[in-house]
Amino acid sequence: MSETPLSRRRFVQGTLAAGAAMFVPDTRLWLPTDGAPAIVPSARQRPVMVNGVQSGDPLSDRAILWSRTDRAARLHVEWDTSERFTNVRRLRSPVAVAESAYTTHLDLTALPAGQDIWYRVRYESERAPRVFSEPIIGHLRTAPHPSARGGHRVRVAWSGDMVGQGWGIDESRGGIRMYDALRRAEPDVFVHSGDNIYADQPLLPEVPLDDGTMWRNLVVDGKRKVAETLEEYRGAFAYNLLDANARQFGASVPMIAQWDDHEVVDNWFHDLVLENDPRYTEKRVRVLAERAKQAFFEFLPIRRHRRDAGRVYRQFRYGPLLELFVVDLRSYRGANSGNRQRTASSETAMFGAEQLAWLSRAMRESRAVWKVVACDMPIGLIVPDRVRNGERNFEAIANSDDGVPSGRELEVARLLQQLQQAKVRNVVWVTADVHYAAAHHYAPERAQFTHFDAFWEFVAGPMHAGTFGPNVLDASFGPEVRFASTAPKPNRPPSDNLQFYGTLDVDASTHALTAGLWDVTGKRLWQVELPVAEPSR
DSSP, rough: OOOHHHHHIIIIIIEEEEEEEOOOOOOGGOOOOOOOOOOOOTTTTTTOOOEEEEEEEEOOSSEEEEEEEEESSSEEEEEESSTTOSSSSEEEEEEOOOOOOEEEEEEEEEOTTTEEEEEEEEEESSSOOOBOOOOOEEEOOOOTTOOSSOOOOOEEEEEOOOOOOOOOOOGGGGGSSHHHHHHHOOOOOEEEEEEEEOOTTOOSEEEEOOOEEEEEEOTTTSSSSOSHHHHHHHHHHHHTTHHHHHHHHHTOOOOEEOOOTTSSTOOOOOOOBOOTTTTOOOOHHHHHHHHHHHHHHHOOOOOOOOOOOOOOOEEEETTTTTEEEOOOOOOOOOOOBOOSSSOOOOOSSSSSSHHHHHHHHHHHHHSSSHHHEEEESSSSEEEEEEEEEEEEEESSSOOOOOOOOOTTTHHHHHHHHHHHHHOOEEEEEOOSSSSSSSEEEEEEGGGGOOOOOOEEEEEOSBBBSSSSSOOBBHHHEEEEEEOOOOOSSSSBBGGGGGEEEEEEEEEEETOOEEEEEOOOOOOOOEEEEEEOOOOOO
């Protein structure tokens, strides 16, 4: 039987409240696996868990457990549905190797659905003497089974944009406080909506603030220059986990990660060549993207697709109430352009044909009450790119033409029309990217294109980056701003508390969905309750 919510809260807010409390020395854990007499190791002989633990991609019966060590070693895991570990199940990983930066991804299987899971992990050195690292205790919650009945409320949190615009870890100002805010919000799962790192934006040791004080960044290798090599991309991902709040969060809440542009370079597409950026010796973005994607999969708790190991788009069912559809608007897009082509082609691709077909089919087949599309870029907000050959290019879907859909809008129009034809109801979109919080309502009666049902799009971010906005909306799909945060000046620092996240709560009895937007202090800025529309079928 699962522990009560109070027990879970006590664990999350108590055991993990201090970083040192995550590490629980226990002399019983130092016995070699063959039962030989224990040898007290020196500190240098023990493997070290250098970046804590993370869990991710949770399903009703499994979840990915991630960690990283400093040498060849195996991860040993004990898990239980009780924080007292009275009925543990044990497993261990293959050896972590240098070729994958000594990272470990272990798929915990045969987990009970809709349960709190506590786990205790440690690394065992591969070479003699066989000794263990200090253990770490963590927590996750599995998704309810799709056929579960009653009593399973669902809370999803999301945000994006981490360590951007020169704002790194300033420990004197509390580090990356958003991770602490998210942990205290107690979501069942957190969706990172992209820009997990800013590989193209190094950090300076000090940044002057408007009030005369100084923001003092922790600066290490991986954040001293733009990332070009695989090791530099790895260093940018590892940087975030130097923050105590990030490690505590990783040991508390499972994450579903997607990517956007800054995991590689600003506004990238595969055919981009960085001819005019002297910071880069490797100019081919296609090469940089391959290195960045390898680091992305190494350093985040992601389950590899069995047929396509580099696939980012995927779906997650949270019981009968909610299903998440996580998309990838980077891997399949055409080049950024003026974005006003009248017919669909490879030039107008954003989702790409295969992903778009998957998304349409998966949403039409879903039996969940709410269908949530986690998109790494907004639909209607205008995100301009560079001027090329005298023409303004666009980075996102919208093209600043309020008429009928064109360019990348053609894919969205096709999807929305298919959902309407199949009578797929209760659809919401969540996104980040634009560095402010907003709520947009799209409706056909306000649109030039009318073959779709009204829906909501909620925007939240940044997590720990400069705050901007608001952007201008393109009217093609009839959006209306119901809420938008404002930045008094561009690039507001995290110390201004203008860092935002969102939540979706589905009520177990009424099945209504409540969307909320929050700042880093935990203050609710806006919310709306959405009643359930007629069933999809």
